[in-house]
Amino acid sequence: MSWLWGIDLGGTKIEGAILDASMQPVxxxxxxxGQDRGYGHILMQISELVAKMSEKSGxxxxxxxxxxxxxxxxxxxxVVKNSNTVCLNGMPLLKDLREVLQMExxxxxxxxxxxxxxxxxGAGRDEMLVPGAMAFGIILGTGVGGGIVSDGxxxxxxxxxxxxxxxxxxxxxxxxxxxxxxxxVETVISGPALEGFxxxxxxxxxxxxxxxxxxGRDPIAKMTIDRLVSSFGKxxxxxxxxxxxxxxxxxxxxxxxxxxxTAEARQSIAAHVxxxxxxxxxxxxxxxxxxxxxxxxxLNGPATPETAMRD
Ligand SMILES: [Zn+2]
Numbered sequence: 001m002s003w004l005w006g007i008d009l010g011g012t013k014i015e016g017a018i019l020d021a022s023m024q025p026v027x028x029x030x031x032x033x034g035q036d037r038g039y040g041h042i043l044m045q046i047s048e049l050v051a052k053m054s055e056k057s058g059x060x061x062x063x064x065x066x067x068x069x070x071x072x073x074x075x076x077x078x079v080v081k082n083s084n085t086v087c088l089n090g091m092p093l094l095k096d097l098r099e100v101l102q103m104e105x106x107x108x109x110x111x112x113x114x115x116x117x118x119x120x121x122g123a124g125r126d127e128m129l130v131p132g133a134m135a136f137g138i139i140l141g142t143g144v145g146g147g148i149v150s151d152g153x154x155x156x157x158x159x160x161x162x163x164x165x166x167x168x169x170x171x172x173x174x175x176x177x178x179x180x181x182x183x184x185v186e187t188v189i190s191g192p193a194l195e196g197f198x199x200x201x202x203x204x205x206x207x208x209x210x211x212x213x214x215x216g217r218d219p220i221a222k223m224t225i226d227r228l229v230s231s232f233g234k235x236x237x238x239x240x241x242x243x244x245x246x247x248x249x250x251x252x253x254x255x256x257x258x259x260x261x262t263a264e265a266r267q268s269i270a271a272h273v274x275x276x277x278x279x280x281x282x283x284x285x286x287x288x289x290x291x292x293x294x295x296x297x298x299l300n301g302p303a304t305p306e307t308a309m310r311d
Pocket of ligand 1: 181186
């Protein structure tokens with residue numbers, strides 16, 4: 001039996017999972033990240049988690065493990081950049097984890113892990129049964145990111161930025177973005193951007209879920225959600241014209257807004273797609289918080305939807 005081991009390295013917790021050959025989880029385990037205690041402490045926590053997983057499951061330590069984490073790694077040593085767990089930035093995480101764990105390590109960012117798990121085990125599983133099928137997995141939350149999966153593999157691109165649609169421009173939008181550009185997708189349809197839009201018009205601070213729920217009675221709430229739906233259509237239409245994926249899955253907090261899955265939302269995307277029909281499924285995720293750690297485990301093996309778990 002070959003087991004798939006994965007670890008989701010987050011800012012507050014580190015979660016591990018072991019999947020069997022049919023991608024069924026056989027063990028989940030978590031420890032605190034303790035990022036205030038520094039980089040060395042995080043390496044130790046991961047090492048202890050792996051030992052604990054082996055002990056609890058009775059499964060021998062693996063030869064290789066997948067790690068998912070926000071941010072990017074660069075170069076042969078896997079130096080971290082853009083992580084919100086700031087003590088990881090500038091550190092050779094890949095090299096150090098290989099040394100500490102004494103095994104082969106694959107590291108991917110959390111958006112790519114989400115895309116891999118949801119496409120192969122979750123919402124996109126049926127569409128991915130077709131040979132050569134491609135999925136675009138979106139993180140739409142505090143930030144906006146994404147990952148591309150084709151034939152069970154993450155498409156990373158020449159510089160590791162494939163799928164990063166959050167900093168594409170939306171036509172007609174000019175708000176400055178932290179990245180130095182203007183009118184980025186993230187400045188319009190991220191959760192904070194939409195909540196800020198509502199607050200600037202209404203002088204009231206509401207969370208996006210409350211804004212979405214108030215659409216029937218609050219014209220500014222409706223305007224905010226209309227802005228989400230129309231801008232999402234523009235932004236996703238541009239991506240679809242490049243990738244032409246078989247399925248799109250929307251994760252992150254904004255992905256829970258039901259107005260993104262209506263006929264009106266589909267029309268808003270279709271209006272920007274260079275084709276006379278628009279039949280690509282745009283789906284909410286199925287795996288919840290588990291997508292990150294399952295995606296990390298799938299980094300170890302050629303995932304095929306034929307072997308994916310069935311509920
Ligand atoms: Zn930007």
